[in-house]
Amino acid sequence: MINSPDFVHHHLRNSTSGVIIQKGGIVDHRGIYVEMRGGSLEIHEFDFGFSGLVWSSCNGLVLASEFTNDHTHSVVNPVTKQQVFLPPYSSDIGNHGHFALAFVEATMEYKVACMIGIAPLFERTHIAVLTVGVDKVWRYIDIKHLHLETRLASFSVKPIVTGGYVHWISRSFVLTINMENETIRSFLCLDFAQNVE
Structure with a gap:
């Protein structure tokens, strides 16, 4: 392509x-x-x-x-x-949130990321990742170590792509995946609404 x-x-x-x-x-x-x-x-x-x-x-x-x-x-x-x-993922894996397409400059590859949640209450939530034109199956990165609120909020927001990073941004945190090495970081945000007098 x-x-x-x-x-x-x-x-x-x-x-x-x-x-x-x-x-x-x-x-x-x-x-x-x-x-x-x-x-x-x-x-x-x-x-x-x-x-x-x-x-x-x-x-x-x-x-x-x-x-x-x-x-x-x-x-x-x-x-x-x-x-x-893209190869399909099994519907028994769970419901998907929003997809994101990112370019990894180091490898000159495009990757897709998506938040996947499994009911009830999205107890098992992970990020599905795929390298376009290379992978035949999705890789799943487990994020069960994150707080339930973080997982639920990540599932409901549209990701933003900057360079080779995909971000899920909510009022209280930013969840970021580095698409090159597929590592995840979570950052807390200040709640500006509480600080307004």
């Missing part, structure tokens, strides 16, 4: 950043792409050749799932319409 280091470098250097906005309706899931060019916003219809829900994007690639089957995920190149389907 994008595997040449030179192509990635030149593509990122010459491309402009933008935002994908997608409607969340069951029937209508069209999207638009908004970018800044020459000091003004340009809005384009977004057709990535796959009728599904956009979870995340990274370096021009889009992580999406079929709208009718949320266990079918793929990474799509909207320009070339190429897509790589």
Whole structure:
């Protein structure tokens, strides 16, 4: 899909950043792409050749799932319409939260991360990780050592990707996974609401 280091470098250097906005309706899931060019916003219809829900994007690639089957995920190149389907995970593993696509610069690989929770009360919660185009099965990183509130909050928030890191941010903590070495850190946040007089 994008595997040449030179192509990635030149593509990122010459491309402009933008935002994908997608409607969340069951029937209508069209999207638009908004970018800044020459000091003004340009809005384009977004057709990535796959009728599904956009979870995340990274370096021009889009992580999406079929709208009718949320266990079918793929990474799509909207320009070339190429897509790589990710291996499914068993539904008995649990419910998934939100997916994130990140680029690991050290290995020039793309990885996907997702919070997986198992009822009741998400007693067993883990982060599923997959290297795109390499792995045939998901790896599961156990996070049962984290406080239940942290696990529940992580499951309900959308992750944010910065570089090779995926972050789940809530009011009281930030849970971060380094996608290169797949290590997890949790940071407490100050509760600003309690400090306001």
